[in-house]
Amino acid sequence: MDATFEYIAAVLIIFIMLGFTIFTVTSLTTTQLELLGEQQLYPIAQKALDKFILTRGVPSDWGADIFVNSTNLLDFGVASSVPRTDTYDLDANKVMRLVNLSTVVNRLYIDPVVAGTLMGLFQDGRWSYGFRFYMVPALNITVQVLHNQTQRGISIPDQFKVHVENAQGLVARNAEVRVRYFDLYTYVLKGTDDELFGWSFLDASGTTNYLGDAYINFSSVPSPQIIGEPKPGQTSETFLLMVQADYYGLQSNSFYQTDVLPTVNLMLEGQYLIANYTELPDLPKSAIHLDYDVSVLALTNNLNLIIDPAVNVTGNGEADKVLNTGNKDLRIYQLNNTIGQDVVLAGLIVTTRGRSYFALASRPILPVSVDYRSHSFPSAGLRAVTIERYVHIGRNSFVVYFTIWRM
């Protein structure tokens, strides 16, 4: 055989074999690197979630400071700014800054792009990773009225069924249930024109059975405790059942109202209560008395009631400039005292057409506390990683599901 052809054949054989080897090794390596890349989402998700819930952000009390917003927030984190709190304790005010309700526009809402930039997920004008921060109470509590009794000419519930489930939807058996049944009433004493406010309550407790149900029965219902003689026909009552469930250390709250006033929507932001009320077609706005200074009722996770006077600052001062969206139905109230982390409900007594209602704002929002995300959910087939943690606000427990995916 001619040597030239032999050399050519040899070189061809070398190139073919080397090329095949390189192709095979490269394709196998690429597949494994893709798998590694997917698994790298786990440490990235952990770091991002640790940043989210274990750091306080800068400034550390940015949640309650209404002058800190998306443009001047220096670092992001929702951990509690109170010194010496436990791990995974969150700041309720910071959590509320991640919520934007359809009923009350949150001017203090932190743009997810800002949060993503500070967490390193949004860089050079694009998302490197998408994320979703989803937080719900650790216990899902529902209240059902079983029986009413007629007292003072009104039908008042006196028997309740409280159903408790955990965040995975499993019934919580042997959960301890405590309830406080409030009667919130307004009245006018004879000889005066001042409308006064009062409250009374009854306590009860129970334990959930194998179905997760606790039956709470009141032999009598709370009634007004008025000192003096009220004017007839000017006493108005509304009832509120506050529920606390404790499942071996997991604690959550819920509530049940007898009268819901759909015209008033509230949101608690730091030291401010923002009220947005819409006018019913047949109800004049002036009947709702929201233009005055008010008393804000705050309920804690231990079922205690706190009265906090609040000044109507609508149209006045710096707070109004920050919080008021210019909606003519918006009212801003500044509370005299700082709301503590254990406050779960705040509300106003609203009197309209001779009846009193209790307009409520829960903190965090119920039933889904936070659904904060960079985008809508990733498309099907895109690899995403979800990790979960238990977190706490005050004594209440919540479950956080943090999802992250590559863009």
Place this chain on the structure above:
Amino acid sequence: MKCRRGMARLLEAVVAAIIVATALSVSYFYLLPANPYVIRGGTDLEKYGFDTLNTLARQGGFDRVIFDASGEIVPNWDQQMRVVLGSIFPTGILFNMTVYNSTISADRFVTLTPLPTNVTISNADASAFLNAGQVSQVTFIYTTKYINAPGKGFYVLVFDLQLARATRI
């Protein structure tokens, strides 16, 4: 003569190519990790386990499960603990827990005594943990704070919790 020289070179080329391919293939197996599916998830399980135990401990959950009002250990505490952990950990998480009572002996040595159990506080047998690939371990030390029984004082409990994922991540 010419044919033998050419054939030898051809043979050299083939052998050299085989050696190179073999070397590349062997080095490939040493460069890549054995199982990329589990090496990243261990830290997450440790943090999750600690977070869950801390949540149960902070408001007296363990006190309620293990002890009665007089400060005595409840006979079926292990069954209760298994039910509570089974309802708290999501589906797909394997757990196995052992609880020790920490005491100091007369000669000042710390002694760990397992609390009496009739059932294993676990939702899976040992083979499930072996097949899971990687098992994370959390050690949590807790001093009881909600027991207020005369002469009982407090207990120092050591919780040894193993966690694994039932499915490949």
